[in-house]
Amino acid sequence: MDTLSYKTISANKQTAHKEWVIVDATDQVLGRFGSKVAKLLRGKYKPDFTPHVDCGDNVIVINADKVKLTGNKWTGRVYLRYTGYPGGQRESTPASIMAKPNGAEELVKRVVKGMLPKNRLGNKLIRNLYIYAGSEHKQMAQNPQSIDINSLK
Numbered sequence: 001m002d003t004l005s006y007k008t009i010s011a012n013k014q015t016a017h018k019e020w021v022i023v024d025a026t027d028q029v030l031g032r033f034g035s036k037v038a039k040l041l042r043g044k045y046k047p048d049f050t051p052h053v054d055c056g057d058n059v060i061v062i063n064a065d066k067v068k069l070t071g072n073k074w075t076g077r078v079y080l081r082y083t084g085y086p087g088g089q090r091e092s093t094p095a096s097i098m099a100k101p102n103g104a105e106e107l108v109k110r111v112v113k114g115m116l117p118k119n120r121l122g123n124k125l126i127r128n129l130y131i132y133a134g135s136e137h138k139q140m141a142q143n144p145q146s147i148d149i150n151s152l153k
Contacts, residue, residue, distance in 0.1 A: 011048045016055035018128075020144035022137070023059060026066040028149065030073075030094075030111055036152050037061065037108075038115035041125045045152060054121065058128045060144055065104035065133040069094055079110065105131040 021040060025033055043049050043056035069077075074095045081090050097107045108131050116122040130139060 009048055011050040011053050011055045013053065015048075016043075016050075016053060017046070017048070018055070018057055020058045020060065020139065020142040022144040022146045023061050023149050024063055024146070025061050025108065026063045028067055030067045030069050030108070033067065033149060034108065034111035035115055036149050037112050037129070039152070041112070041116065041128055052121065054124050054128070056125060056128065058139075058142070058144075059130070060137050060139050061108060061129070061131045062135050062137055063133070064108045064131050065098070067104070067108065102133070104133040 023037060023040070037059055039045060040059050041056045043054075046055060049055060075093050077094055078091045079093070079097070081092075082088055083090065094107055097103045097110075100106070109126070109129065112129060113122070113126050116125050130137065
């Protein structure tokens with residue numbers, strides 16, 4: 001038995017194989033969709049996944065304004081943020097976020113960012129996410145390949 005053939009492969013910045021993928025958010029449930037996008041950004045679907053390296057894909061999300069939420073989550077769910085001043089806790093619902101300009105992009109980005117690591121790696125990974133409310137995007141030069149998000153686990 002050759003023990004050298006069983007070495008664990010650890011990807012690094014130079015050996016990571018990053019691709020451009022495009023994902024359609026039409027009629028997708030927001031939380032389930034966000035977790036799959038976070039896994040794509042992280043690289044968990046790849047055989048050479050390494051936890052401490054940015055080895056995930058660059059993800060383009062289109063039709064973010066057509067995402068769904070189940071139950072009473074449009075008004076019942078509350079997102080909190082803090083301004084840093086006394087009494088500066090602000091709350092918002094998904095419906096109030098979607099009512100703002102670029103609200104669909106902000107809502108999807110907030111959901112995906114919450115599913116990424118809360119460290120420097122998570123800050124790098126969120127930069128690989130491009131979200132658009134409509135079906136048009138600016139990354140045509142990268143030749144992104146369209147994938148079906150429902151086929152992923």
